[in-house]
Amino acid sequence: MSVFTLSQADKEARLLDELSTLTDFHRANCEPYDRILRASGYQGASGVAELPWLPVRLFKTLELKSIPDDEVFKVLTSSGTTGDVSKIYLDKAAAAEQQRRLAATVQTVLGPKRLPMILVDTRAMLKDRRSFSARGAGVLGMSTFGRDHVWALDMDGQVDLAALRGFLEKHGDQPFLIFGFTFLVWLHLYEVALEHGLDLSNGILIHSGGWKKLIDQAVSPEEFRKRLSGVGLTRVHNYYGMVEQIGTIFLEGPDGGSLYCPDFADVVVRDPETWAELPPGKPGLLEVVSTLPTSYPGHVLLTEDLGVVHGIDDGEWPGKRFSVLGRLPRAEARGCSDTYRSAA
Amino acid sequence: MKFRFGVEGDLTAPSEDRLTVGDPRVVDFLAKLARKLLAPAVARKFPELGSLGYFLRPAELHRAVAAMQRTDAMVFPRGNVFHLPPANVDTIFVYSWALSALAGNHNVVRISSRSAGAAEVILDALNKTEADPVIGRTQKMVTYGHDDTVTAALSRWCDLRVIWGGDRAVDTIRKQPLRPSARDLTFPDRTSWALLSVPGWQAADPAARKAAAVGFANDAYWFDQAACSSPRTVFLVGAGDTAAVRSEFLDLLLQVVDQRGWTVDAAMAVEKRVNAYELAATGAATAVDFPDNRLTAVTLADTDQAPRRWIGAGAFPFAEAGSLLDLVPAMNRQDQTVSHFGFAENELRAFATELGGRGVDRIVPFGSALTFGSIWDGYDLPAEFTRLTTLHI
Numbered sequence: 097m098s099v100f101t102l103s104q105a106d107k108e109a110r111l112l113d114e115l116s117t118l119t120d121f122h123r124a125n126c127e128p129y130d131r132i133l134r135a136s137g138y139q140g141a142s143g144v145a146e147l148p149w150l151p152v153r154l155f156k157t158l159e160l161k162s163i164p165d166d167e168v169f170k171v172l173t174s175s176g177t178t179g180d181v182s183k184i185y186l187d188k189a190a191a192a193e194q195q196r197r198l199a200a201t202v203q204t205v206l207g208p209k210r211l212p213m214i215l216v217d218t219r220a221m222l223k224d225r226r227s228f229s230a231r232g233a234g235v236l237g238m239s240t241f242g243r244d245h246v247w248a249l250d251m252d253g254q255v256d257l258a259a260l261r262g263f264l265e266k267h268g269d270q271p272f273l274i275f276g277f278t279f280l281v282w283l284h285l286y287e288v289a290l291e292h293g294l295d296l297s298n299g300i301l302i303h304s305g306g307w308k309k310l311i312d313q314a315v316s317p318e319e320f321r322k323r324l325s326g327v328g329l330t331r332v333h334n335y336y337g338m339v340e341q342i343g344t345i346f347l348e349g350p351d352g353g354s355l356y357c358p359d360f361a362d363v364v365v366r367d368p369e370t371w372a373e374l375p376p377g378k379p380g381l382l383e384v385v386s387t388l389p390t391s392y393p394g395h396v397l398l399t400e401d402l403g404v405v406h407g408i409d410d411g412e413w414p415g416k417r418f419s420v421l422g423r424l425p426r427a428e429a430r431g432c433s434d435t436y437r438s439a440a
Numbered sequence: 441m442k443f444r445f446g447v448e449g450d451l452t453a454p455s456e457d458r459l460t461v462g463d464p465r466v467v468d469f470l471a472k473l474a475r476k477l478l479a480p481a482v483a484r485k486f487p488e489l490g491s492l493g494y495f496l497r498p499a500e501l502h503r504a505v506a507a508m509q510r511t512d513a514m515v516f517p518r519g520n521v522f523h524l525p526p527a528n529v530d531t532i533f534v535y536s537w538a539l540s541a542l543a544g545n546h547n548v549v550r551i552s553s554r555s556a557g558a559a560e561v562i563l564d565a566l567n568k569t570e571a572d573p574v575i576g577r578t579q580k581m582v583t584y585g586h587d588d589t590v591t592a593a594l595s596r597w598c599d600l601r602v603i604w605g606g607d608r609a610v611d612t613i614r615k616q617p618l619r620p621s622a623r624d625l626t627f628p629d630r631t632s633w634a635l636l637s638v639p640g641w642q643a644a645d646p647a648a649r650k651a652a653a654v655g656f657a658n659d660a661y662w663f664d665q666a667a668c669s670s671p672r673t674v675f676l677v678g679a680g681d682t683a684a685v686r687s688e689f690l691d692l693l694l695q696v697v698d699q700r701g702w703t704v705d706a707a708m709a710v711e712k713r714v715n716a717y718e719l720a721a722t723g724a725a726t727a728v729d730f731p732d733n734r735l736t737a738v739t740l741a742d743t744d745q746a747p748r749r750w751i752g753a754g755a756f757p758f759a760e761a762g763s764l765l766d767l768v769p770a771m772n773r774q775d776q777t778v779s780h781f782g783f784a785e786n787e788l789r790a791f792a793t794e795l796g797g798r799g800v801d802r803i804v805p806f807g808s809a810l811t812f813g814s815i816w817d818g819y820d821l822p823a824e825f826t827r828l829t830t831l832h833i
Contacts, residue, residue: 128721135720135728135739151714158721368706369733381706400710424707 098204099358100413108144114387115147115395122393125162129393145364145373149383149398152340161185163391174339182340190391194343201345201358202241205333212267213242216276216285218249242273255288271298277305289327297328304335321352336420340394344386354406354417361386363418365405379404379421400424444551445566446580451548452597457578459544461515462505465572466541471498476565486558492531504814513828517544519599526605527552534562535812536602543825548594549581592616625824627817630668630776631748638680640782652781653692655807661702664753669777669809673746673757682760697734704754709733712752743770764791771799779809
């Protein structure tokens with residue numbers, strides 16, 4: 097079963113319809129959202145790229161939800177680099193649906209059964225309240241797709257070689273799942289596997305969290321895949337997603353090198369000067385759309401990530417193939433009131 | 441501790457040097473500095489340095505010195521002055537330091553480690569300007585990290601502490617005690633507006649409208665609209681076809697921005713979009729318009745919804761008012777400069793009288809919002825930088 101089935105034309109027709117309906121629904125149920133659309137003169141869209149996008153940062157400063165207070169089932173928060181946090185409100189239905197769709201997405205590469213799982217992280221992280229929201233939620237969310245979990249790092253953040261060896265002895269001859277943040281996988285799994293000759297050839301790696309730290313170490317995504325295949329890890333899937341569109345992840349296909357959009361989601365790359373949609377090959381600002389945000393108006397979001405579409409309906413899976421290229425730097429204000437940052 | 445100007449050494453050591461109010465050695469030095477800043481190559485690259493150079497011309501300096509003199513008291517330097525200018529408005533520190541030096545004070549200026557661009561050019565010019573040795577011994581500019589002990593020592597040393605940089609900077613620095621006889625001169629967060637007379641605009645000829653747009657563009661864009669004097673909200677005042685006036689004003693503004701080749705990057709464009717949407721979401725704005733990354737227009741629901749925080753470079757909320765007097769209730773102590781176009785003198789005078797000092801310290805024509813003056817933020821700076829001795833015989 098796959099959620100990567102629709103050709104771009106079919107997908108856009110479906111998404112336009114569903115997302116327009118969602119837009120109307122959110123307007124009717126989220127007053128601040130309706131005010132924004134009214135103020136910007138939104139009249140309806142005849143294509144996905146015409147749908148009214150919200151800058152993702154608005155969820156850090158505004159309370160945007162389309163459900164009554166007593167139906168709020170879960171409030172998700174993201175940690176931002178500036179200390180602001182996004183607040184995402186889910187009702188029961190939205191919470192269940194996002195989990196179901198996330199499962200369907202990862203099962204495309206994992207199969208329907210839960211696999212034994214290595215978490216490339218430390219359990220201690222769950223106890224750190226500050227870092228919990230982003231990293232912990234990611235790990236916990238993904239851990240439900242596995243069983244017989246083992247943590248690759250001990251409570252001190254050191255590689256737990258004995259645990260890894262024990263896991264591989266028990267499960268290494270069957271497919272197993274590895275999950276972790278890209279940089280941790282590189283630092284704590286790849287290098288350890290290389291050094292100690294661990295056999296990861298039955299592993300399926302799902303990883304996320306951005307390339308910045310790796311690029312700083314001069315490790316490109318291509319290099320990352322090449323080096324991992326050197327320790328037998330050939331089934332490697334990076335993904336891109338954000339708490340503001342929880343449940344929607346853009347997953348690297350089996351062909352490697354680009355991310356694909358599940359049937360209920362898509363990306364639009366925009367020219368940061370004209371804000372028009374850019375054709376494949378031209379990098380710009382990434383907009384992500386998804387039908388999952390039903391309890392808050394996060395169905396059409398302009399991210400602060402730069403990306404590029406590589407091709408449409410020309411890869412292993414249908415639809416757009418794209419890459420994330422990095423972050424848009426934050427606007428720096430000059431001004432008299434710049435303040436003394438910390439102390440004198 | 442990095443010395444950017446002046447003789448290195450203990451900043452708080454007692455000094456034998458004595459300067460007078462309007463000391464010729466200081467006047468001479470500032471006048472030479474002005475010539476460097478007015479050099480065409482410098483002024484072209486940093487137009488704000490041209491204004492600074494103008495402010496430091498000998499004629500201006502002599503005028504400032506003359507204004508320090510009084511008939512009812514003898515005027516002397518205040519003593520030791522410690523300046524904490526903002527990091528991002530590169531030229532402010534020179535104005536406050538120069539006036540203080542002109543008043544004969546010994547000055548220490550803390551230059552932010554984040555200073556760049558124009559500030560570096562100024563420091564370079566300062567160091568290349570020929571000076572009497574007393575200048576380097578009495579005028580120091582230093583950069584140091586977040587070191588409370590240095591700030592504390594200088595706070596105990598000075599007779600006057602000049603704190604720029606807004607509310608948080610003032611609150612932070614004020615934790616360091618001064619000597620009982622010393623005091624603070626503070627520059628907290630400020631907001632500035634533009635007032636455009638609708639009938640005045642309609643009565644103006646095309647050249648005057650164009651000149652207004654040029655002046656306003658300089659006011660707004662020079663410091664990314666983030667200086668305390670940069671106009672933010674534009675109030676369209678008086679009866680007439682306000683929609684037509686606004687649209688012509690914006691067209692002209694964009695033409696100026698085009699001619700100057702000013703750009704607004706993608707991050708700033710997103711920043712403005714976020715802020716404009718926020719205003720819409722809360723009901724403060726009824727319309728948001730993004731004709732171009734360099735220009736965002738926001739229609740406010742009412743005059744009292746004008747945002748007092750920075751919303752980006754080239755972001756212009758608009759609100760309408762029947763008359764200047766109708767705007768008075770929307771102004772408060774935080775408001776610093778209103779720049780105006782198209783009003784009669786009696787209208788502006790009545791506006792200022794009605795404000796009664798409860799808000800707005802400067803009322804200046806378009807194009808002069810950023811022009812520093814020795815009366816600033818409601819302070820008479822030369823008076824602040826001097827002390828008076830009465831002599832009765």
